[in-house]
Amino acid sequence: MEINVKSIGQVTVVEISGDIDSNTAPQAQEQVLPLVQPESKILLDMSGVEYMSSAGLRVLLSMYRQIARQNGGIVLVGLGEEIKDTMSVTGFLNFFTTRDTVDEGLQALS
Amino acid sequence: MERIERIDIHPTHTHGEFKLRAGRPLPFGATQMEGGVNFSISSRHASTCTLVLFKKRQSEPMAEIPFPDEFRIGNVFAIVVFGLDYEGIEYGFRMEGPYDPREGHRFDPTKILLDPYAKVIGGRDAWGTEVNWNDIYQHRGRIVFDDFDWGSDRPLEIPTEDLIIYEAHVRGFTRHASSGVKHSGTFAAIREKIPYLKELGVNCIELMPIFEFDEFENSRTHPETGELLLNYWGYSQVGFFAPKAAYAATGKFSMQVDELKALIQDLHNNGIEVFLDVVFNHTAEGNENGPTISFRGIDNQSYYMLTKEGYYYNFSGTGNTLNCNNPMVRNMVLDCLRYWAAEYHIDGFRFDLASILGRDPWGAPLSNPPLLENLAFDPILSKCKLIAEAWDAGGLYQVGSFPSYGRWAEWNGKYRDAIRKFLKGDMGLVGEMAQRIQGSPDLYWWRGPTASINFITAHDGFTLADLVSYNQKHNEANGENNNDGGNDNDSWNCGWEGPTDDPEINTLRCRQLKNAVAILMVSQGVPMILMGDEIARTQQGNNNAYCHDSELSWMDWTLLKSNADLFRFFKNCIAFRKVHAVLRNRTHLRNQDYVESGYPDISWHGVRAWQPDWSGTSRTLAFMLCGKHANNGKTQDNYIYVVMNMYWEAQMFELPGLPPGMQWHVSTNTIAPPPEDIWEPGREPLVKDQQQFLVGPRSVVVLVGK
Numbered sequence: 157m158e159i160n161v162k163s164i165g166q167v168t169v170v171e172i173s174g175d176i177d178s179n180t181a182p183q184a185q186e187q188v189l190p191l192v193q194p195e196s197k198i199l200l201d202m203s204g205v206e207y208m209s210s211a212g213l214r215v216l217l218s219m220y221r222q223i224a225r226q227n228g229g230i231v232l233v234g235l236g237e238e239i240k241d242t243m244s245v246t247g248f249l250n251f252f253t254t255r256d257t258v259d260e261g262l263q264a265l266s
Numbered sequence: 267m268e269r270i271e272r273i274d275i276h277p278t279h280t281h282g283e284f285k286l287r288a289g290r291p292l293p294f295g296a297t298q299m300e301g302g303v304n305f306s307i308s309s310r311h312a313s314t315c316t317l318v319l320f321k322k323r324q325s326e327p328m329a330e331i332p333f334p335d336e337f338r339i340g341n342v343f344a345i346v347v348f349g350l351d352y353e354g355i356e357y358g359f360r361m362e363g364p365y366d367p368r369e370g371h372r373f374d375p376t377k378i379l380l381d382p383y384a385k386v387i388g389g390r391d392a393w394g395t396e397v398n399w400n401d402i403y404q405h406r407g408r409i410v411f412d413d414f415d416w417g418s419d420r421p422l423e424i425p426t427e428d429l430i431i432y433e434a435h436v437r438g439f440t441r442h443a444s445s446g447v448k449h450s451g452t453f454a455a456i457r458e459k460i461p462y463l464k465e466l467g468v469n470c471i472e473l474m475p476i477f478e479f480d481e482f483e484n485s486r487t488h489p490e491t492g493e494l495l496l497n498y499w500g501y502s503q504v505g506f507f508a509p510k511a512a513y514a515a516t517g518k519f520s521m522q523v524d525e526l527k528a529l530i531q532d533l534h535n536n537g538i539e540v541f542l543d544v545v546f547n548h549t550a551e552g553n554e555n556g557p558t559i560s561f562r563g564i565d566n567q568s569y570y571m572l573t574k575e576g577y578y579y580n581f582s583g584t585g586n587t588l589n590c591n592n593p594m595v596r597n598m599v600l601d602c603l604r605y606w607a608a609e610y611h612i613d614g615f616r617f618d619l620a621s622i623l624g625r626d627p628w629g630a631p632l633s634n635p636p637l638l639e640n641l642a643f644d645p646i647l648s649k650c651k652l653i654a655e656a657w658d659a660g661g662l663y664q665v666g667s668f669p670s671y672g673r674w675a676e677w678n679g680k681y682r683d684a685i686r687k688f689l690k691g692d693m694g695l696v697g698e699m700a701q702r703i704q705g706s707p708d709l710y711w712w713r714g715p716t717a718s719i720n721f722i723t724a725h726d727g728f729t730l731a732d733l734v735s736y737n738q739k740h741n742e743a744n745g746e747n748n749n750d751g752g753n754d755n756d757s758w759n760c761g762w763e764g765p766t767d768d769p770e771i772n773t774l775r776c777r778q779l780k781n782a783v784a785i786l787m788v789s790q791g792v793p794m795i796l797m798g799d800e801i802a803r804t805q806q807g808n809n810n811a812y813c814h815d816s817e818l819s820w821m822d823w824t825l826l827k828s829n830a831d832l833f834r835f836f837k838n839c840i841a842f843r844k845v846h847a848v849l850r851n852r853t854h855l856r857n858q859d860y861v862e863s864g865y866p867d868i869s870w871h872g873v874r875a876w877q878p879d880w881s882g883t884s885r886t887l888a889f890m891l892c893g894k895h896a897n898n899g900k901t902q903d904n905y906i907y908v909v910m911n912m913y914w915e916a917q918m919f920e921l922p923g924l925p926p927g928m929q930w931h932v933s934t935n936t937i938a939p940p941p942e943d944i945w946e947p948g949r950e951p952l953v954k955d956q957q958q959f960l961v962g963p964r965s966v967v968v969l970v971g972k
Contacts, residue, residue, distance in 0.1 A: 178353035209353050210411045210521055217415055245454040245515050247528025251415070 158204075159187050167197045167265050169258065173204025176212030185215045189222060196228040197265045201258055203234025213248045220251045229253075233261040275301045277348050281331045288337045289344030294601070295383030295507070296357060296409050302348035303409060305357065307381055308341045309565045310594065311371055312361040315343040318378050318403075320356040322388070325401065327378075330360070353520070356388055356406035357381070361564055367554065367576040370567030378403040380560040382598060385410035385507050385605075386520055387478040393437065393451065393512035394496070394815065397482050405478065405504045405559055408520055412609055414527045421613045422539050423649050424469060426675070426716040427850045430840055431541065431794035432468040433724055435499070436476055436513045437815070439797055444823040449515035453522070453529045460536050466800060466833070467840035471533065472541035472616055474725055475500040476526070478508040481815070483550055488745045495745060495813040499725065501618060502550040502584060504559055506602045530611050539613035541651065542606060546599050547622040547658065552585035553578045561588075568592050571627055579629050581622050583659030590623045596637045599623075604646045614651030616677070621654075621662040624669060631662055635669055642671035653677065653719055666709030670717065675792065678706055678718045683756055685722050686733065688885075689782055690758035691912050691964070696880055696887045699910070700870065703889065705790030707854045714853050718791035722782050723799055726752070728809045730799035733757045734778040735764060740807030743818065751810030764807060776802075777964060780835050780936040780943060781910070784966040787839040788908050790851055800836035801825040831940040838944040842933055842968070845947040848896040848903040859892070860899065864925065867895035871907075875922040885912040890922055893971070905971030911961040920958050924971045930956055931970045937962025 157174035168191050176184055191198060198219070208216075216232075223230045232254045235243070243249040255261040277285035289304045297304045305317055315338075317331045333343045343359075358380060363373035380387065384407035390397075397404070440447045440455035447455040456471070463471065479500040486495050500510065514522035530540050549569075551562050554577065561569035571579040571587040578586040589595050606612045617623060624635035641647055656668040656676045665679050681702045688695045701708045705715025723730045728739075737759045741751045760774045779802060786793045797803070798821045805811045811819040826833060843849050855868040870878035871888035879886060887910050893903035905928065909919050916937075921930055931950035936943055945951065950970050953959060961967050 178351050209519065210524065211353055213521075213524070214411065214413070221415075241448075242516055242519065242521065245449065245457075245528065246521050246524035247414070247531060248524070250528075 157184065159184065161191065164262060167199050167262055169199045169201060171201040171204065175207040176205060176215065177207065177209040178211040181209070181211035181215050184212070185218065188215070188219060192219065192222045192226060192228065194226045194228070196223065196226065198223060198228065198230045199233055199258065199261045199265060200230065201233045201261075202236075202239070205239065206236065208239050208242070213243065213246065217248060217251060229265050231255055231261040231264045233258055272300065279334060282329065284329060284331060285348040286331070287346045287348075289346045291339050291342040291344045293383075295381055295385060296407060298352060298409060298411075299346065302346045303350050303352070304344065304346050306342060306344040307359055307383075307564070308343070308594070309361055309363070310341050310568050311565055312363040312373065314362040316360040317345060317347070318358045318360055319347075319350075320358075320403065320406065322354050322356055322408075350409075352409045352411070356403075356408055358403055358407055359564070370570075370572045370576050372558070372562050372566040374558060374563055377558045377563045379558070379563045380405045380505060381407040382505065382560055382564065383507055383601070384408070384505050385412065386511075386523060387505050387508040388511065388520065390478070390480055390482075391511045391517045391520070393481060404557075405480070410523055412523070414524060416527070416531060416611065419531045419534050419611060421607070421611050421649060422534055422537070423613075424539055425852070426651055426792060427852045428844075429470045429539070429651075429792050430468045430843065431470045431472050431719070431792065432463065432466070432797065433472045433474070433794055434797040435474045435725065435819070436510075437498070438820045440821070441815075442817065442820040442822050445821070446823065451513070452515040453513055453525050454515040457529050457532050460532060460538070463538060464536055466837055467844065468795070469537055470539040470541060470613070472543060472794070474543050475503065475545055475618075476510050476513055476542060477506050477544070478504045478510050480504055480550055481512070486745065488743065491743065493743070493816065496815045497813065498815040498819060499812040501545050501812070502548070503545055504550045506546070506598070507605055527610060534611065540611075541614040541616055541653070542612055543616045543618060544603070545618040546588055546590060547619040548582035548584045548586050548588055553580070556585055568594050571625070571629055581625065581629060581658050581660030582619055587622060587629075589627050590637050591626050591632065591635060596640065599637060600640055600644060603641065603650075604644065607646050607650050612650065614653065616653040616655065618655055619658040620668065621656055621658040621664050622660070624664075625662070629660070633669075638669050638674065639671055642673040651675065666706070670713055672713070675717045675719055677724070678709070678720055678791070680709065681706060681718060681720045681789070681791070682722055682724075685782065685785060686756035688910070688912055689778060689785075690756065691885055691914065693885060694882045696878070696884045699887055700889070703785070703789045704855050704868065705851070711854065715790040715851060716792060719794055720786060720789050720791040721794040721796070722786055723796040724794070725796065726810070728755055728757055728807075729796060729803050729805055730779055730782060731775075731802040731804045732807055732809070733782075734775040735759050735804070736807040737763060738807070739809040740764075741810055743808060744810060744813055751808075755809060774964065776832065777936050779832060781964065781966045783836055783839050784934050784936060784968060785910060787843045788849055788906070788968060790849070790855065793843070795836070797821055798825070800833050801829045802832055831943075834940070835944050838946055839934070841947050846896075846903055846906060847901045848891045848893055848906055851897060853898060855895075861894050863892050863894035865890070865892035865894070865905075867892050869922070871919075871922060873917055873919050875920045886910065886917065888919060907969040907971065909959070909961050909967040911963070911965050914963050916960055916962045918958050919961050919967075921953075921956060921969070928971045929953070931972060932967070933970050934966065934968035935962075936967070937965040
């Protein structure tokens with residue numbers, strides 16, 4: 157799993173690639189959670205993620221809760237069909253705004 | 267604020283590469299904790315215990331860690347293993363102890379045993395996938411994530427008298443190709459069908475067993491048809507704390523816990539409660555010839571009811587009987603139900619063969635069974651509905667006398683039997699019908715009508731469509747020479763056994779279906795309908811379809827179109843019940859006028875108003891509910907008049923007079939062709955002749971006075 161972070165305007169764009177499972181989830185959490193600041197806007201580009209385990213889903217929800225607590229916003233972009241379906245079936249998708257592309261994601265956060 | 271590090275995150279022992287420390291005895295099972303997993307298991311008779319760890323789906327263990335003696339407190343072995351991959355491991359136990367069947371001991375350290383408290387169980391992750399019978403560990407404990415984000419959800423606490431229960435099989439509900447869902451046969455698919463349930467109007471779904479079971483238990487090939495027969499219903503539990511993985515679209519990812527919780531949350535959001543059919547009377551281990559999965563190898567003498575010779579009592583009809591009133595087992599059952607209520611937000615439980623739960627460890631019925639009392643007074647379960655199937659396979663029949671502690675309701679088998687007989691025109695039933703329609707005060711006089719779960723059909727026995735199409739069961743497809751399944755069906759085929767083109771017979775059958783649901787929905791108590799009855803689902807006369815994972819038992823959604831009139835009838839019957847509080851009293855009717863309305867709360871009638879025919883040859887009964895008595899006079903409702911004519915000829919019924927200014931309107935008339943057989947509540951047309959009403963042969967009429 158790899159994580160790249162960049163800023164586009166006010167938005168922190170986090171690109172994740174690889175699998176997020178119990179082996180990589182702690183690392184993802186360690187790198188991503190500190191990005192959450194008061195009123196921060198985070199775009200999570202997941203187009204490079206092929207599989208997310210239960211632990212991976214929990215990293216996402218932890219982010220959501222932290223961001224919500226600090227009045228920020230989060231958008232998930234580029235979810236693969238299977239991941240999106242898994243998130244929907246397990247209820248995790250309910251928490252998130254999703255968009256197909258980074259541009260649409262940026263728009264949703266603006 | 268920075269926290270000070272706990273000191274119990276540090277290992278004190280090692281075993282090979284594994285770092286350990288003494289665990290906590292409670293909670294039982296495998297629990298995630300900082301840096302590791304706490305494993306805890308009890309056995310009264312084991313001398314040693316070994317934790318067996320696997321990498322997920324591997325054939326050989328990756329480690330076997332004997333519990334150091336100092337890790338045992340009392341009869342509980344508890345250990346923390348640090349650095350485990352929560353998602354990547356499976357665990358089990360080996361136990362050493364005496365092998366002495368006469369004394370009830372069957373320890374076998376060659377077997378790897380499933381944790382009775384396992385919250386996730388792997389091994390049958392996708393339904394019907396070929397099993398590797400050489401696998402040394404068939405049903406594998408896994409570590410649960412139990413941190414689901416429920417938001418503001420909690421059990422709905424719908425008043426019992428307002429419930430309308432829909433009994434469904436998770437897989438059968440959407441497995442049929444016509445269901446049109448994405449993940450057919452799963453929890454996720456039920457979520458897709460929530461709009462259907464809402465349109466029908468039910469506010470509670472009761473799921474047939476969803477605890478992990480093995481669909482391949484006693485699987486066999488039918489000698490003539492070659493059909494693979496499975497344990498489709500699942501009334502045989504491998505573990506009591508884990509949802510069936512193969513019922514989840516995400517079972518292959520071990521996400522069944524989250525998927526089921528998401529379903530329950532969504533059902534709650536739509537005003538629908540969730541009941542579970544729970545089977546604590548026996549386990550999947552069968553008798554002495556069955557497999558050793560868990561309980562038998564952990565503490566056979568404690569978990570099972572045994573004869574003096576050490577054989578298994580068989581009050582369940584399935585080979586063994588769980589020893590529910592052994593104090594340790596009792597605690598497990600309580601822990602289990604608390605877990606489902608607290609962690610899954612379950613609204614109610616229906617207990618399969620519940621009379622077994624009232625037997626002592628030697629099988630004798632107890633007058634004050636501690637388990638039933640515990641469940642009735644438990645603080646976590648205190649708003650859960652508790653429903654007993656108040657009989658067992660050992661001959662105990664307790665309908666009306668199940669120890670209730672003011673909390674337990676019952677599947678009212680006497681309601682089912684009386685309505686069925688009355689429907690087919692048997693004589694001598696009007697007296698009993700009066701009791702059943704009032705919520706069976708003869709059975710539940712101090713418990714109230716909500717103790718009575720009224721049903722005409724359930725998973726056991728004919729579907730409603732088959733009840734009016736077959737005189738005899740037709741269970742040949744079960745491969746037991748038609749010997750299985752009940753023989754006392756009280757069914758009537760309306761003149762021809764099975765499907766027919768005869769329009770007269772088909773019209774009568776359709777009317778009988780409507781008569782049945784109309785009576786069910788105007789009865790005091792809690793109505794329950796069986797999945798698919800609203801669209802005339804058939805099992806081709808099979809009254810025991812437990813082994814058929816096929817179109818025989820699945821709900822065929824094309825029937826929704828072909829039987830649209832019946833669906834509409836069901837829907838409006840349910841809507842009518844929901845609108846009229848006078849049909850949903852919490853306390854029994856008194857047959858008196860106690861609000862000075864000039865009418866008793868319920869009054870009885872025949873072809874002449876105020877003159878019911880209670881004679882032994884009578885096949886008709888009419889009753890009027892006084893709207894001013896609804897909810898003990900606290901709610902104002904319309905007057906309701908119901909006529910049931912199960913005689914084969916039409917009869918003119920004189921109508922009782924209403925208070926000045928009110929008139930009778932027709933809600934239901936089952937002889938009338940659709941759409942005039944039933945009207946949406948509020949749109950009932952005026953009855954032209956307010957003095958009398960011609961009630962057709964074998965018909966039910968419901969009038970509203972307003």
